[in-house]
Amino acid sequence: MSSAGDQETSRLDDAARAGWLYYVAGNTQDEIARKLGVSRQSAQRLVSLAVSEKLVKVWLDHPIARCMELSRDLADRFGLASCQVAPSDPDAPAALTGVAQLAAGDIERMLKSDHPKIIALGTGRALRASVEQLPKMDCPQHRIVSLLGNMMSDGAATPYNVVIRMADRVNARHYPMPLPVFARSMEEKLLLQQQEAVHNILELARQADVTYVGIGNIGDTAPLLVDGFVSREETRALIKAGAVGEITSWVFDRSGRLIDGLTNDRVASANLEVSPAKPVIAIAVGMLKVDAILAAMRGRLINGLITDEATAEHLLTH
Amino acid sequence: MSSAGDQETSRLDDAARAGWLYYVAGNTQDEIARKLGVSRQSAQRLVSLAVSEKLVKVWLDHPIARCMELSRDLADRFGLASCQVAPSDPDAPAALTGVAQLAAGDIERMLKSDHPKIIALGTGRALRASVEQLPKMDCPQHRIVSLLGNMMSDGAATPYNVVIRMADRVNARHYPMPLPVFARSMEEKLLLQQQEAVHNILELARQADVTYVGIGNIGDTAPLLVDGFVSREETRALIKAGAVGEITSWVFDRSGRLIDGLTNDRVASANLEVSPAKPVIAIAVGMLKVDAILAAMRGRLINGLITDEATAEHLLTH
DNA sequence: ACTCTGACTGAATATTTGCCCGTCTAATTG
DNA sequence: CAATTAGACGGGCAAATATTCAGTCAGAGT
Numbered sequence: 001m002s003s004a005g006d007q008e009t010s011r012l013d014d015a016a017r018a019g020w021l022y023y024v025a026g027n028t029q030d031e032i033a034r035k036l037g038v039s040r041q042s043a044q045r046l047v048s049l050a051v052s053e054k055l056v057k058v059w060l061d062h063p064i065a066r067c068m069e070l071s072r073d074l075a076d077r078f079g080l081a082s083c084q085v086a087p088s089d090p091d092a093p094a095a096l097t098g099v100a101q102l103a104a105g106d107i108e109r110m111l112k113s114d115h116p117k118i119i120a121l122g123t124g125r126a127l128r129a130s131v132e133q134l135p136k137m138d139c140p141q142h143r144i145v146s147l148l149g150n151m152m153s154d155g156a157a158t159p160y161n162v163v164i165r166m167a168d169r170v171n172a173r174h175y176p177m178p179l180p181v182f183a184r185s186m187e188e189k190l191l192l193q194q195q196e197a198v199h200n201i202l203e204l205a206r207q208a209d210v211t212y213v214g215i216g217n218i219g220d221t222a223p224l225l226v227d228g229f230v231s232r233e234e235t236r237a238l239i240k241a242g243a244v245g246e247i248t249s250w251v252f253d254r255s256g257r258l259i260d261g262l263t264n265d266r267v268a269s270a271n272l273e274v275s276p277a278k279p280v281i282a283i284a285v286g287m288l289k290v291d292a293i294l295a296a297m298r299g300r301l302i303n304g305l306i307t308d309e310a311t312a313e314h315l316l317t318h
Numbered sequence: 319m320s321s322a323g324d325q326e327t328s329r330l331d332d333a334a335r336a337g338w339l340y341y342v343a344g345n346t347q348d349e350i351a352r353k354l355g356v357s358r359q360s361a362q363r364l365v366s367l368a369v370s371e372k373l374v375k376v377w378l379d380h381p382i383a384r385c386m387e388l389s390r391d392l393a394d395r396f397g398l399a400s401c402q403v404a405p406s407d408p409d410a411p412a413a414l415t416g417v418a419q420l421a422a423g424d425i426e427r428m429l430k431s432d433h434p435k436i437i438a439l440g441t442g443r444a445l446r447a448s449v450e451q452l453p454k455m456d457c458p459q460h461r462i463v464s465l466l467g468n469m470m471s472d473g474a475a476t477p478y479n480v481v482i483r484m485a486d487r488v489n490a491r492h493y494p495m496p497l498p499v500f501a502r503s504m505e506e507k508l509l510l511q512q513q514e515a516v517h518n519i520l521e522l523a524r525q526a527d528v529t530y531v532g533i534g535n536i537g538d539t540a541p542l543l544v545d546g547f548v549s550r551e552e553t554r555a556l557i558k559a560g561a562v563g564e565i566t567s568w569v570f571d572r573s574g575r576l577i578d579g580l581t582n583d584r585v586a587s588a589n590l591e592v593s594p595a596k597p598v599i600a601i602a603v604g605m606l607k608v609d610a611i612l613a614a615m616r617g618r619l620i621n622g623l624i625t626d627e628a629t630a631e632h633l634l635t636h
Numbered sequence: 637a638c639t640c641t642g643a644c645t646g647a648a649t650a651t652t653t654g655c656c657c658g659t660c661t662a663a664t665t666g
Numbered sequence: 667c668a669a670t671t672a673g674a675c676g677g678g679c680a681a682a683t684a685t686t687c688a689g690t691c692a693g694a695g696t
Contacts, residue, residue: 016380020405023376025415027407028652035407041676044653055380058341061453062334062373065342072343109355346682359646362683 012053018043019050023058063087070312074305077316078297081279081304088309096129096285103212103283103306104133110210111170116141117209119172120270121162122148122248124214124223126283128160137170144172145204147213148248148269149179152228159227175201179268181229181249186265193268205270208278213302215284217292218243218251230263237262245292247272247282247301254291256299272301279304290314330371336361337368372453377423388630392623395634396615399597399622406627414447414603421530421601421624422451428528429488434459435527438588439480440466440566442532442541444601446478455488462490463522465531466566466587467497470546477545493519497586499547499567504583511586523588526596531620533602535610536561536569548581555580563610565590565600565619572609574617590619597622608632 018036021027027035033043050056059065067085075083084106086098107130110117119142121127146163158181167174179198183189192198205211216223218238224230224246230238241262242253248269251259258264258272274280281304284293293315296302307315336354339345345353351361368374385403393401402424404416425448428435437460439445464481476499485492497516501507510516534541536556542548542564548556559580560571566587569577576582576590592598599622602611611633614620625633 012380013382013384016378016382017405019380020378020382020416021407024378024419025407025413030652039676040653042674044655045674048654050378050380053380055378057377057379059375060334060338060342060368060373061375062330062337064331064334065338068335068338068342105355112355348682357646358683360644362685363644366684 011049012055015046015050015053016055018046019056022047022050023056067309067312070309070316073316074312078305079300079303080297081276082281083304084306085312086306086308088311096126099126099283099285099306099308100129100133103127103130103281106281106306107131107166107212108134108137111137111139111142111172114141116143118143118145118204118207120145120147120205120208120211121166122211122213123158123160123162124216124283125160126285127162127212127214128165130212130283131162131166131169134166134169139170139172142170142172143204144170144174145201145208146175146177147205147211148267149177149181151178151180153180153182153184155180175204177201177268181268182263182266183268184266189266189268202270206273210278211280213247213280213282215282215289215292215296215302216246217288218245219288221288222246224249224263234263244295245289247296252295252299252301254295254298256295256297256301274300274303276303281306283307285311287311287314290318294318329367330373333364333368333371334373336364337374340365340368341374372451375453385627385630388627388634391634392630396623397618397621398615399594400599401622402624403630404624404626406629414444416626417444417601417603417624418447418451421445421448421599424599424624425449425484425530426452426455429455429457429460429490432459434461436461436463436522436525438463438465438523438526438529439484440529440531441476441478441480442534442601443478444603445480445530445532446483448530448601449480449484449487452484452487457488457490460488460490461522462488462492463519463526464493464495465523465529466585467495467499469496469498471498471500471502473498493522495519495586499586500581500584501586502584507584507586520588524591528596529598531565531598531600533600533607533610533614533620534564535606536563537606539606540564542567542581552581562613563607565614570613570617570619572613572616574613574615574619592618592621594621599624601625603629605629605632608636612636 014036018032021032021035022029029043029047030040033040036043064087067087071083071085074080084102086102088098110119121144144163144167150158150161152158163174163176177198179192183192193202218235222235225232225235238251238259241259243251243259244254245252249267250269250272251264253259280302282296282302283306285308290311332354336350339350339353340347347361347365348358351358354361382405385405389401389403392398402420404420406416407413428437439462462481462485468476468479470476481492481494495516497510501510511520536553540553543550543553556569556577559577561569561577562572563570567585568587568590569582571577598620600614600620601624603626608629
């Protein structure tokens with residue numbers, strides 16, 4: 001038995017040596033084989049043994065490393081097809097620049113494709129900031145379609161008109177939705193959606209190859225409330241019904257199920273549909289949004305996420 | 319200028335991402351290229367940039383039995399407070415990579431301390447190689463001080479200017495010594511050392527929390543001779559007086575006692591003082607240096623040693 | 637405005653690595 | 667003692683990686 005133990009340790013020792021020569025000294029496996037007096041193949045086995053026995057530890061000495069780790073953990077935990085985490089600026093935790101750049105990079109990659117794509121967009125400050133980061137491009141092959149109306153109920157234009165801004169920058173055909181965000185009633189909503197133009201836009205949205213949306217929280221600081229789309233009373237009613245977040249004004253509860261009735265009866269936005277093959281990517285940052293993001297992920301309302309380090313940490317500890 | 323910096327950091331960010339995906343997540347470079355939206359070659363370049371910028375750290379978590387044994391034996395036999403032995407590359411026994419990495423790890427540990435430290439440095443190829451292995455850091459709390467002049471007698475700069483190189487990499491305050499290594503006479507030496515700046519630097523060196531030095535041999539291959547600091551005649555005289563090695567140009571005999579007179583009268587370097595509480599660590603590799611290292615240890619001119627396997631073996635058999 | 641320089645890129649190519657598979661050895665078992 | 671089998675070995679090959687080379691582009695300096 002003692003000889004078995006010795007052989008074992010000497011084998012690991014050799015593995016360590018091989019691993020050292022390979023990873024630290026930068027030798028090729030061929031050279032290692034010569035130096036250790038074994039065949040090339042054996043050297044390869046020793047190196048891979050060193051790896052599989054966890055003798056070699058690799059880590060990255062760069063702030064980005066933490067972000068990569070967080071994104072992998074988030075993707076694993078919530079079954080996301082893609083997840084990106086931007087470094088937070090510790091001085092300005094609510095800053096959007098990091099995520100905006102990341103999102104812009106993602107969008108740009110899509111746009112660079114020669115194959116025509118339909119890109120659907122929600123609204124929100126984060127999405128708006130991302131679009132601002134896009135370089136000027138020329139992409140007449142793609143179509144950009146809005147997921148939700150661009151009017152207040154009184155006909156005023158909504159802020160953050162992302163579709164037009166983006167189409168401006170990248171010169172693509174675009175389809176803003178000429179509707180109020182909320183109709184005054186379910187009947188009106190159905191009526192409005194039967195217009196041919198609107199119908200076509202909704203159909204286009206349904207076919208989108210990729211979708212980018214923001215996520216809103218519900219409560220005193222909710223974008224829906226602050227921007228005047230829903231009243232304080234409606235907000236109270238929504239909270240009572242369990243609402244924690246919204247995507248393109250569709251309000252959902254903490255397991256990501258759409259709230260029945262209330263404002264959801266009147267939302268004119270395209271339906272939230274996620275097929276596993278089509279990315280639906282949320283861009284969302286901030287402590288206030290943690291619950292909403294969690295809910296959206298639980299309910300599979302999204303299958304991709306772009307956020308920042310601080311938010312990611314909170315998502316994983318909740 | 320700020321845009322240049324931004325571009326630089328974003329390039330390093332990308333490199334870190336690529337490195338992480340490659341070494342930590344085990345992606346293939348092809349996959350990385352797809353994920354980062356660049357070509358395969360660019361991905362490869364990013365990965366190798368991450369390596370050359372020292373963003374990826376590899377560390378073998380296995381005490382290679384022989385090296386551990388050697389370092390323990392050395393520490394016991396010569397009363398060293400610390401001793402590290404790197405595996406040797408059998409084909410390139412003079413290679414510095416192993417010890418350089420070990421030493422860099424040691425130095426990095428020092429630098430990571432928040433508590434301000436004074437780090438004193440000698441010169442030499444090994445020390446230089448070690449400093450090259452340091453990652454970029456930001457350590458304004460520490461001070462790096464040179465133990466010896468950085469000029470030839472005629473005013474030319476000496477090679478291996480370790481202090482400046484290191485300060486460059488880690489962004490610390492630094493104190494190179496604006497003196498020739500050897501004065502022309504003892505009188506001139508005293509005169510030079512009375513300059514206020516020099517005086518302050520010598521005082522700083524005396525207070526150093528940790529000291530790293532190289533060890534040179536004496537003879538035909540002596541760094542002092544090869545680099546032109548002492549003449550062939552002086553070398554002969556030194557050998558006749560029993561000299562076997564030098565640290566920061568202080569020449570000593572085989573029991574580690576400083577040689578009286580000769581070049582030692584004119585050395586402008588800080589005095590060799592070792593207090594048991596403050597590490598004085600030599601980085602030295604090679605057969606030629608064995609006698610010098612032995613002498614330095616016998617004379618307690620150092621209390622720590624970083625060397626390689628082959629050298630360690632010789633140190634123990636002599 | 638012009639060239640020059642240096643850095644970067646993709647394509648082509650050379651090298652290295654990972655893996656499958658047939659063979660061999662040595663240990664175990666009936 | 668013979669048969670069986672687990673495990674290591676090395677050959678060979680496809681995949682992955684590194685390097686070289688020529689072309690491109692932006693910016694610096696006439």
